[in-house]
Amino acid sequence: MVSLQLDGVAAGYGRAPVLSDISTPPLQGGQLVALLGPNAAGKSTLFRRIFGLLRGPGTVRIDGARTDRPIAYMPQDNGARPVLSVYESILLARMQGGRLTVQPQDHAEVERVLALLDIGHLRGRHVGDLSGGQRQMIGAAQALVQNPQILLMDEPTSALDLSRQIGLLGLLRRLARDQGLLIIVALHDIGHALRFTDACMVIRDGALAACGPTATVVTPALLKQVFKVEARIEPCSKGHPQLILD
Structure with a gap:
């Protein structure tokens, strides 16, 4: 099964650095992964670096690929x-x-x-x-x-109505699990990340703040540190985690 691992990845534009020393454990196929972070944290730049549109220090390692073009990229503007x-x-x-x-x-x-x-x-x-x-x-x-075996999607739900957001994220989760794809989606809706994704990466000021299972990474402490909000995460009546802003 395909996997993606970043080791000391950095990137920028001209002499302006945007990302520095991004290192992750292997992200495995079969997962829907959220890429979270404030505006201008470096999420789009990270996607461009992984896809090969930008160069920089560090290594983007792909294992288990069946083709020489295993990645597809959906930018914010297609x-x-x-x-x-x-x-x-x-x-x-x-x-x-x-x-x-x-x-x-x-x-x-x-x-x-x-x-x-x-x-x-x-x-x-x-x-x-x-x-x-x-x-x-x-x-x-x-x-x-x-x-693709690895799909990078930059804010794929930002212009969709609520029904389409839920439908697309549910479909992506099924595709990841049923076909062994690794799908990484940049999201601003933390609630959607909690509800639909298996793991998440959190970017803050061009550096990796956290990476791991969503339920472990997205905590009130992280939300306060990275997003500057006071919030709780509590289960709904069906047991799904819900974000509650205080």
């Missing part, structure tokens, strides 16, 4: 061309890597992802005509259609 249809934009993402000939399996994978995310009704729409939430779902489709 960069889809507004003149393309939804179907075309997802098919184009499927073809990343330089292939010029579309095979029947490529069309089948686009159809699979459209059905998986329940966005088949958007297939003929131009990307530029979509709402922010719809474009975010297209970004998720563009990442999933590549069939």
Whole structure:
């Protein structure tokens, strides 16, 4: 099964450092992992460094990969061309890597992802005509259609309504567990992290503040230290952890 481990990873832009000495234990396939931290903590930079869009000191180690391109990355702005249809934009993402000939399996994978995310009704729409939430779902489709073993998703729920947020995070958790994927999602909703994720990484001021099982890492003390809020974590009537702000 695939795993990802960071050892002394750092990155920045020009002479401005953003991340320093990020080291983690192996993050294993089969898990949905939250990447938490305040605004400008370095979450997007960490994703770009892991994906190879940025260079810097340290090592990003991937073990157990079945292909030479095991990672897909969904940035906050998916960069889809507004003149393309939804179907075309997802098919184009499927073809990343330089292939010029579309095979029947490529069309089948686009159809699979459209059905998986329940966005088949958007297939003929131009990307530029979509709402922010719809474009975010297209970004998720563009990442999933590549069939990655490691999926990095930068705030995939920020523009979605509550029902879509819950549906997407539930789907990602099922995909991770059923297919052995390692999915890392940057989130601002701590409640969603508590409810859906198996583990989390917490970034503060470009450094790793904590990494481990979500229930162990996300504590009132950490919330006060990193997010500057007074909060409690208590089980609801069904036993799920809930964040309560004091």
